[in-house]
Amino acid sequence: MSTTFVNEPLLELRRAPVREELLRALAGLDAELPLAVGVLAGPDAAVGPRETFDSTDPGMPSRVVAVAQTATDADVDAAVAAARAAFPGWSARTAAQRAEVLRRAAALLRTDRRRLAALAVRECAKPWREADADVAEAIDFLEYYAAAAQELERGPHLVKVPGERNELRYVARGVTAVVAPWNFPLAIPLGMVAAALAVGSTVVLKPAEQAPACAHAVVDALLRAGVPAGAVNLVPGFDGPARRLVRHPDVHTIAFTGSEAVGLDILQAAAVPAPGQRHLKRVVAEMGGKNCIIVDGDADLDEVVPAVVRSAFSFGGQKCSAASRVLVHERLAEALVQRLAGAVDALVVGQAEDFATDVPALIDEDSQRRLLEALAQAREEGTVIAQAGPVPRDGWFVAPTVVGGLRDGSTLVARELFGPLLTLEAVADVDEACDLVDASSSALTGGLFSRNPRTVDHVVQRSPVGNLYVNRDITGAMVGRHPFGGNRLSGTGTKAGGPDYLLQFVEPRVVVENTMRHGLVV
């Protein structure tokens, strides 16, 4: 499988005609706004008026991108029932048959990729480069899991003896509930949904309330590609539908990406069987990070500064992999502070649709408030080293900021902020940095800049993180190349886009058949 999978190429945005195509796609999308997003809950769902909510452009909140229906409890129940009804048929298909459907969905996304990127630009203020990468990753997930499920269906090798036929089969567990975030509004919902579908599960997707239109677009592609009605369902809304969905007795697997608080709540809820539930629920949870980049004394600042800036501030730091803490060898601290400050000064904060923008608006007003409060705390407990500006007035903008000199015990070095705030601390050596990383409760991504192979080995041994990046940016994991996911309180240790991810969505069944009768081996 790994030999045939190839990552979908990103658009070559360095060429002007490619950029012009995207701007045309955006103009076309704008003419259609606001989009309507409805509940998709199978043939038996109630029809009629529901409450609706708006998803808006974070860079210009007066622009309504989509008007979405809020799924009711009855909708959630109907969606799970539809998924349950569709399960026997979908899981009875061969992996190859399901893979064909998923590959068709990938082809549809490829055809629509400019419009989909434009939708991520509008609905989530995702800058073009990141929005395009989001579409490409969505395509990658479809194709990677399609192939991986075919591989999984072949089953592992077991010890064989004469007169006995042994087989280990991986069988879909049942209905999968997917609770998705807004920060990769296409790739992450689709990735979790595609993994479930690939092995024969059916799905109910609860998208983030900030990005219902993006989720609707990928579900629409799956349905157009031939996923049967009922095998994939959409229940937009806020917390309500999610809480009901994960507690539903007919849900077998829960795939979640989001905050630590919600993830822990899901894990707890899933541990308690509902009345009538005859199985254990399995939870795949991908939660937050407090990701550190260690800069050793022999690092090349020419490489470090741009990589730190990109890792901390691209998409406003709103990636679970984003850097939020730099631990720099004291020998380089002063030079790094100076150069980092200048590089942050040079950042352009602006609208996502502008190719010249480095840092867009944050996703919503809550995020803006959270970051502004953190900045106020940072001013009190430390020193602002650099702050980019100016920022546009309308929209949920926050100036990218680097803070140093934090007093001991400041919570800013421990709490995930999910925004453009980077803290910097000097350390005496790499081991002190490793101690600080080890003291953290999260272990998602990490970075190291060193030109000494022994130092690299040493830090690799000491790092608890799920994804360690050496001498490069710490974001931008690629499907199939960099299986992604965190340890400790960052997640259940599963690796999206990796060879063992699908095992979370199946249960193993072993069949042993005696093939000898009267000395005759059949």
Place this chain on the structure above:
Amino acid sequence: MAFALVPSSSRRHARQGGATDRPPGDRITATGREIAAAMDHRRSLRTRADDAVMARMTADPRVKAALFRLVDVRPACADARELGAHLAALLDEVDTGDAPAGVHTARKIADGRFTAAATGRVVALGVGQMAGRFIVGADASASVPALRRLWEDGVTTTVDLLGEATVTAAEADAYAARCALALDVLCAAAATWPARDELLERDGAGAIPRVNLSVKVSALTPHLRPDAPQRGIDDATARLRPLLRRARDLGAHLHIDMESLDDREAVLETALSLLDEPEFRDGPSAGIVLQAYLKESPAHLEEILARVRAAGRTVPLTIRLVKGAYWDHELVHARQLGWAVPVWEDRASCDRCFEALTRTLLRAFPLVRPAIASHNLRSVAHALEVQQELGLAPGAVEYQILRGLGDDLQGALAARGLRVRAYCPVGDLVSGMAYLVRRLLENSSNDSFLHARQSGTDLDDLLRAP
């Protein structure tokens, strides 16, 4: 300027383009042989010894990688002991069962409690010596004696100020200030140089400045973004304009170097739109670079020539034709992102492209001034033959080499009465290291012309039409 190429299986493939449009092969071969003989005659014992040592040390690819990574990290090491520690760590990766003789011993010594610092000092000295071959001085003033010696030998120069990457506005300002200072210092010094052959100071299109500074747009702005070229253009323009004025007022030449394809559009546009401004109509003398390794380079040249015609400047634009120095980067970058590879992937295609561009460029004189920058003897001999065929005077075409790499060629061409310009990097150890590693890679690449020549590949093979 030159670059490494992957092993080529397409050398024997059918040629593209018309074979009628080239000078007879035997004349090119004869010219190439003459130059090669003159080069061998001129190779100093020091260069021969250096190259022999380098060849031994880089024969094993793992040792070579360790060595170049050591050179790279040299300026970041606090002291000799730390440098020794890096050597030991880098040799760990080489010191396996089939390691070349001496590696194990070297690692033991570098690791030794009492010998680590001493090893570090030896390495530091070695790196410093290597750097000295390629870099003419720590700053403009310090490089004046070397530049003057070259001038007195009948070789003119262009100076490139090495530096760290520009990531802040302050760094861009500092680079612009260094450029301005270098123009002042070099112009003051060059005014006292003795008059030389007319060839160095004038061609059929007019006067040629003695002082020639190569500048990098990426060093003039922290705002280069491949997806948003205008952002870099606007910011770099604000720093390049005063430099152009200064060069014009001092009578110096300013050359805008080309960099990776990501920034090509921004670099070219910064240069050409500034030169379009009325105040620069009659000066300074200025130039840009054309990279033959790009498959699109013929279209680039057409576009540039059209713009030059439309601009109507009275000083011809110099176009330096190079193969391109970012070949590995372009290839890896495109492959990682799944893009069509923008560079020729085999040496023969690239060499053919270089020759086709040579012809177009030489035909465009005196609308533009062609400069052929190559260490590939075949490419140079071809240009010489085209020059003769088109009836161009010796000074109508300039030949350029890299200091430290093309010294033999420089002597041989100057002796033929040609104008040769040596590209001379200026900078301290810290900023010079990245440059040094690139040059070392180039010099030791299995596919480079220089390496092939040094390792005894038959001259006829090297001079054969690509």
